[in-house]
Amino acid sequence: MNLHLHPIPAPTAADNAPPLIALRDVEKTYPARSGGGAVSALEAITLEVPKGSILGVIGRSGAGKSTLIRLVNGLERPSRGQVVVDGVEISALPEHALREQRRSIGMIFQHFNLLARRTAYDNIALPLEIAGVPSSEIKSRITPLLELVGLADKARRYPAELSGGQKQRVGIARALATNPKVLLSDEATSALDPETTEQILALLRRINAELSLTVLLITHEMSVIKSVADRVAVIDGGRIVEERTTFDLFTRPQHATTRNFVASITGTDLPAHLAGKLASDPAGASQALVRLTFTGGDAAQPFLSVLTRQLNLDLGIIQAKVDHIAGQPYGTLIVGVPAVPTQVAALSEAAQKLGLDVEVLGYVA
Amino acid sequence: MWPEVFSPQILKLLVSSIGQTLYMVGVAGLIGTLIGLPLGVFLATSRRGELFAAPAINNAIGLVVNAARSTPFIILVVAIVPLTRLIAGTSIGTSAAIVPLTIAAAPFIARVIEAAIRGVDQGLIEAARAMGATPLQIVQKVLLPEALPAIVSALTLTVVSLIGYSAMVGAVGGGGLGDLGIRFGYQRFMPDVMLVVVLVLIVLVQGVQSLGDFLARRLDKRARF
Numbered sequence: 232m233n234l235h236l237h238p239i240p241a242p243t244a245a246d247n248a249p250p251l252i253a254l255r256d257v258e259k260t261y262p263a264r265s266g267g268g269a270v271s272a273l274e275a276i277t278l279e280v281p282k283g284s285i286l287g288v289i290g291r292s293g294a295g296k297s298t299l300i301r302l303v304n305g306l307e308r309p310s311r312g313q314v315v316v317d318g319v320e321i322s323a324l325p326e327h328a329l330r331e332q333r334r335s336i337g338m339i340f341q342h343f344n345l346l347a348r349r350t351a352y353d354n355i356a357l358p359l360e361i362a363g364v365p366s367s368e369i370k371s372r373i374t375p376l377l378e379l380v381g382l383a384d385k386a387r388r389y390p391a392e393l394s395g396g397q398k399q400r401v402g403i404a405r406a407l408a409t410n411p412k413v414l415l416s417d418e419a420t421s422a423l424d425p426e427t428t429e430q431i432l433a434l435l436r437r438i439n440a441e442l443s444l445t446v447l448l449i450t451h452e453m454s455v456i457k458s459v460a461d462r463v464a465v466i467d468g469g470r471i472v473e474e475r476t477t478f479d480l481f482t483r484p485q486h487a488t489t490r491n492f493v494a495s496i497t498g499t500d501l502p503a504h505l506a507g508k509l510a511s512d513p514a515g516a517s518q519a520l521v522r523l524t525f526t527g528g529d530a531a532q533p534f535l536s537v538l539t540r541q542l543n544l545d546l547g548i549i550q551a552k553v554d555h556i557a558g559q560p561y562g563t564l565i566v567g568v569p570a571v572p573t574q575v576a577a578l579s580e581a582a583q584k585l586g587l588d589v590e591v592l593g594y595v596a
Numbered sequence: 597m598w599p600e601v602f603s604p605q606i607l608k609l610l611v612s613s614i615g616q617t618l619y620m621v622g623v624a625g626l627i628g629t630l631i632g633l634p635l636g637v638f639l640a641t642s643r644r645g646e647l648f649a650a651p652a653i654n655n656a657i658g659l660v661v662n663a664a665r666s667t668p669f670i671i672l673v674v675a676i677v678p679l680t681r682l683i684a685g686t687s688i689g690t691s692a693a694i695v696p697l698t699i700a701a702a703p704f705i706a707r708v709i710e711a712a713i714r715g716v717d718q719g720l721i722e723a724a725r726a727m728g729a730t731p732l733q734i735v736q737k738v739l740l741p742e743a744l745p746a747i748v749s750a751l752t753l754t755v756v757s758l759i760g761y762s763a764m765v766g767a768v769g770g771g772g773l774g775d776l777g778i779r780f781g782y783q784r785f786m787p788d789v790m791l792v793v794v795l796v797l798i799v800l801v802q803g804v805q806s807l808g809d810f811l812a813r814r815l816d817k818r819a820r821f
Contacts, residue, residue, distance in 0.1 A: 304726055306722065330729070334727070334728045346720060346738065346742055347816075347818045348816075357724070357737065360737065
């Protein structure tokens with residue numbers, strides 16, 4: 232099995248090495264159609280994907296993410312700016328040279344885009360046939376690929392005989408057939424159920440690690456980003472509004488669009504029946520509701536018991552959610568404490584000392 | 597009355613008429629496909645933004661195809677007599693009749709092939725482009741193979757239409773089943789001959805349709821399981 236054509240970079244060197252994919256000040260405008268003005272799909276996009284890393288681009292439909300991913304393999308050409316993949320300026324290549332480059336950029340699709348009249352095996356063979364690989368060599372390439380994606384026993388099946396997850400596995404094997412340096416994933420799990428999605432994402436992670444493949448994926452699902460991406464770019468209205476490491480983005484979202492995406496998955500808001508009764512004045516209230524947020528290393532310490540012991544305070548848990556993002560724990564806790572201002576102040580101070588984010592949400596009767 | 601149909605002369609005529617029909621339809625269908633297939637592929641891939649984008653040529657060919665298709669077949673047969681003479685050496689007879697049949701078949705085939713090719717999922721073209729396929733490779737390895745079941749159905753439809761058209765070429769001495777029916781069944785008042793001709797045509801069309809359906813189903817890997 233010879234899939235390791237590209238050297239695996241040391242993780243620490245990745246920061247200094249030139250990015251494998253770079254978009255520089257890219258703009259994409261579609262010419263005016265009859266009856267309308269020119270449509271701007273992307274504006275001022277600058278984005279880098281370090282070698283061997285996974286960058287997730289998240290956005291709602293129509294945000295421009297499909298256009299963005301198609302710039303990388305030249306299916307779309309930028310109206311302005313540069314698209315560079317592994318040192319080659321894709322955006323400047325003539326069509327024939329671009330075709331050559333596309334062989335080192337694999338792509339998988341939301342609807343798999345498998346040929347219905349070819350078996351799994353023959354679908355994987357297609358990019359090799361296109362590249363002019365002799366048929367004797369094709370066989371020796373496909374067998375390990377089928378094993379890699381766990382479909383060794385399905386080689387002779389037609390797509391109609393395969394489940395959605397199996398079809399996407401064929402799609403992944405096909406994308407890897409020409410030993411690409413880059414894998415582009417265009418909503419690859421959007422047509423799959425949650426369980427299958429997790430399996431496909433796990434496969435992508437494994438491929439990323441084993442083959443040191445650089446992955447650019449676009450999605451509208453925060454859970455996909457959470458599972459696989461090292462870094463995330465949030466795209467809205469054709470612009471990148473925020474781009475950070477996945478953990479940072481989840482724990483400290485800045486832009487409103489990002490917050491909406493994060494809230495969709497972390498769910499740290501107060502339950503509706505409590506939120507309605509929330510008062511800002513402690514008078515007449517029995518409990519103060521305080522939100523404690525812990526991230527990364529803070530999460531390891533037993534802060535709840537530390538706080539109760541230190542303050543001799545009785546804490547009731549109203550809502551709690553603990554999650555792991557990019558391998559780091561992250562959680563939100565809403566606790567109820569007696570509505571005594573001095574006690575609330577003491578709790579805030581003690582919690583902040585422990586490295587927690589504290590927010591007094593209000594008081595309830 | 598019945599024995600007349602099965603008289604040796606009539607039977608002989610019937611057999612040779614079937615042969616003539618098959619010959620005309622077969623050759624016209626074959627040459628029509630050779631012309632119509634590439635035309636259909638071109639029509640399906642040459643609009644703005646498509647693989648072989650050439651909107652002006654696409655429009656021009658589309659116009660010619662439409663003009664040919666809107667001419668009633670019997671008018672086409674007589675209108676192109678000079679051309680027929682040029683190609684076949686004569687304007688009379690079974691071989692000569694192949695010329696108008698082919699000219700009627702080619703644009704028809706071009707349109708049905710175009711529809712078959714347009715039925716291929718655009719996502720497959722995009723996937724092939726993403727693999728670095730040339731437009732020609734996309735036609736060879738994606739469009740034609742994926743459209744094959746639809747193409748077989750389209751050609752079946754063409755052959756059935758050609759069998760109908762071939763009944764009209766009796767006007768230029770083309771022979772065939774239709775001609776037999778007109779000359780004997782109608783003009784010589786032999787309704788039993790007409791009946792047999794119609795029955796043979798029904799069996800022929802049914803056979804062609806069944807064979808086409810069977811092949812298309814065999815080739816289609818989508819819904820079989």
